[in-house]
Amino acid sequence: MRENLALRRLMNDLGLTQAELARRTNIALGDLTGKPGLVSERTVYNWLSGVTRWPPAKHREALRAVFGCTGPDLGFSRPDKGRRVPPEDDVRRRAFMMAVGGATLAVGSPEMTAPRRIGRADVEQLKARFAGVIASDHRHGGRLSVESRAVALADEALALQQAGTASQRIRAALFACAASFMSSAMWAAIDGRRFDAAQRYHERAARLAAMSDDGAIQFRIWSHAGSLYRHMRRPGDALAANDVARGLPIARRDPLFASLGHARHAAIHGLTGDSNAVRRSIGRAQESLNRADFEAIRPVWITAHFDQAELDSLGLAAYLALGRYEDAEAHAHRSLGLLRPHMQRSRAITSARLARAQLVPHQATFALSEVLPVDGFGRWR
Template structure:
């Protein structure tokens, strides 16, 4: 008799240890008979190893209660019968695993009514929509539909955690998924400049990240609070949040996250006018990025790399009043920014236009700014892009309001600003 593969896979999917499975079975026995059961870790080991082909009645009932399926589906064979061939994975489960995010939203909720156990496969299904939402943000930027979709994903993860029986490990993972979706909703609000909603989502995200004991999720919260603080000109808050991100366990483990945290500190210090400290921090960000190696990371941080560091370097120089170096950093950013980050490219281009107009080249700056609108291809501009173009617009009109290029830009900008 060989390994019981079906039981081994069921335990792995549930995300529990042999000892915890034994405890759950004994609890079921106690609920039925009033006496705690006698199953132990060795008993479970013998089942998985195939040494015991058919558990006794009490333990079998406990197994069926924990996994919510007949013992035969867990690889056991009644005495006197020949072992059956492993059943093909149920069609519903295979369809569920391969379905896209819309199907996940439709299928998870009905399954809760018929399942009492939640495992790691459920966590992965709940997590499946995050990459799609992050890609949508990269392409279009933050908007209400993205925020709502992210909050719906967070609620699905919470519902799974609250309505199903799960191991502590699985519960923590589900809280982590909920935190990731909520952080995406918060970021969408920051990008669309709905700051009050963003802060509410970040407060909720901080709680979920704590429940998940997920240092990367906690770092993401601090990163977003730093951006929010800079956006609202609460620069002291921004520095404190960026420093908290620097102190995260994740930044000590991964130079890429350390680089991002240093860059956020640099921008915040530049906003405070602390030139030397800001330049020192942006230098640390570059050194950390050089030490980065390829490894699995959450999809939300895919935006960060050499191109984004150039973008943040440009912002630092811009805040410190060095338009020439800001222009150079913006050019380097646009030369290395991956194609899929359309919104970030629009922002970098708007900042390039601002650096050019601050050097007195109104015609070139107006041409650069116009390309931002062309780049978005008729899609609505996110709040941050609109704000960056608004800053450029004011400076262009201050410098050269009557030139043909400035008037042409003003007409184009007015039409774009008045779009619904």
């Protein structure tokens, strides 16, 4: 047996004990299968010690959701050829042999040798599935199941690159689809505060987006990076990443993209304590939003997400970070009044931030009232 050093290193990077990894894997299994997972500390020990060299498919998929890595990247290896073939591989092999047996006479025919042609229909099918990922995100937020599904679909989009022939335009579109799915995995990881995984997704998404030459998805990825570093409380990195997004041609050409870039800049400036920068960024975001043509054709991820309600939500985050609670509360009320019905995740976040804006200013009063009596009008005696 050989110790699984790759898995141990990933656990150390995330500060996971065997018990915590078992817990997270069971959560992922629940999201994936709808049934509680049964992974124990002993199961994790078997993975680490090398007793289990290739876990069952559902465990590998759950671990992918936890770490953002595939089986081999986690230090697992497929069984040797001399070992017993898993049942699912038996099924695939029998299906393959039946297909080969039925096609023996046609081996030399053009139909059997011609590679598949990948076309616009394949791309449109991937885009439809991407819309499903976006819908899941708005309902559930940063669940591991959303993250895992997005990664799997990114891999599927990339697999089409190898499945047949395609024009340069179609290949670029496939890379854009893969980058879109990977950016959704990144966003789910950010939302779930799995920041190490989010950083790995960002690196992969940025490479894919560069090969796609798609300005919209490049904007999304770098804008997400700004949000990632903001949540990690690294405002310098957040401003730099968001500046990449704001500097893209699409942000200069389309006021809606420009507005989102300014609004996220405001939220980052809130961390720096620069109230003037927050005010300027929100003002620019509002001006750009007022100029946006909402009838224009745009990617589903921005049309389903960004509008006046989201601008006010980012304003809420900015003023909450500044400690300007009345301004934060005003933005929260406007956002909640404008949120579209499908924005369930956003409604939950905005409601929680509103509660904080209303409660935090009174915490000092509650603490001080224990030692300094307050009269019936809320004044110190």
